[in-house]
Amino acid sequence: MATSAGAPQQQLEVGLKERFFRYFQHEVTALQEQMVRLNQIPHAGGERNDAVDHCLAGIERLSHEVKDASSYIPAYDQRTYGEAIKALSEKLQTIRNSFAPPKKFHFKTRKNASAISLSDAADLAQQNKLGVPGYQSDTSNVNSSFAPTPLDKLSPTEEKTEQELFVNKNLEGAKDEEAGNSSAIRKMSFSNANSVSISNHNGVHIILPTSASHATSSGTVSNLRHCVVDLSSPTTNGGPFAGLILKNIKDSLIVCGQVAGPAHITGVENSVIVTACRQFRMHGAKNVDVYLHCSSRPIIEDCEQIRFAPLPDTYVTPDTSTSQNQWDQIDDFKWLKSEPSPHFSILSDSNRVKDEVWEDIVPGGHNVSLDDVLRAVTILH
Secondary structure, eight states, rough: HHHHHHHHHHHHHOOOOOOOOHHHHHHHHHHHHHHHHTGGGGGGGGHHHHOOOHHHHHHHHHHHHHHHHHGSSSSHHHHHHHHHHHHHHHHHHHHHHSSSOOOOTOOOOOOOSSSOOOOHHHHHHHTTTTTOTOOOOOOOOOOOOOOOOOOGGGOGGGEEETTEEEEEEESSSSOOHHHHHHHEEEOOTTTHHHEEEEEESSEEEEEOGGGGGGTTTEEEEEEESSSSSEOOHHHHSSBBBBBEEEEEEESSSSEEEEEEEEEEEEEEEEEEEEEEEEEEESSSSSSEEEEEEEEEOOOSSOOEEEEEEEGGGGGGOHHHHHOOTTTTTOOOOOOOSSSSSEEEEOOGEEEHHHEEHHITTTOOOOOOOOHHHHTTTSSOE
């Protein structure tokens, strides 16, 4: 009787250990990707320093989470995680050192041969029987995020005005002089850019043109309120984003398009997100509908009222139609009980946005206002 009674608890502990391992590997991979891209971030304006600080905060947070999970992770597994975190810290320090110009009479320090590499840490984890079926190492790129000014602290004069931004109503490339018209659609020109960054807008409809297909090495969309942003065109006709970051967004529709790597969503409220990605990670979000195609298990934490649905047919490509889709296999890393998490649900068929809305209303047009789009996708009522 004692054995049978203890079996459910043992199964729960095994499930928690495997879930944490998936989470840990996901976080390590994401931090590696962010560090790889640090040398591509402009140093001017402190953007690179912000990205470095973001990596440091991520490593520190991961270290604390390993300590928090110590109640169900064996000691030898904790040591393995600790070695991986140490390797992350050393890698970041090496990258930071490479940013500084060489000084006279400065001898280059040899690499510490005893420092464990990330790949070695992963191998060690597997040797210690931490392995989870289906785990694969990942080295794809993603743009680092940074801590923007909160939306509620932005003044009207701080709204970002981009040199290459113009208002366009007919979607054919002609500039419109009525820039103050809230029903206008904005297209952005990225003729000289290698990445996409859209930030600090209120009450605009932004469509990324096909001509931006060369700028999808990474993407960041942040500090938006009451907006519609459609990034799908260049990722459908050109190449997908290597990685995409959505941060501090309220009352908005974001059509992300195709993302070859991870999509990181932080601080999104009362919004709708549409994306096809390899990894999906959502943190600190509330009241969000997610239309998703994801080739790995989506991860959420510190979220409430998140509803998932499959990617609308309008945004399905040949690649997504043939690849694995785990849009409904969500892991909630802040819900470690055996019962289903109360923080997310599956959006019923009757409550999903209809195909004709994605096809006819979301793209906008002469007779479709911003509020018409937001109302059609149920953000406004």
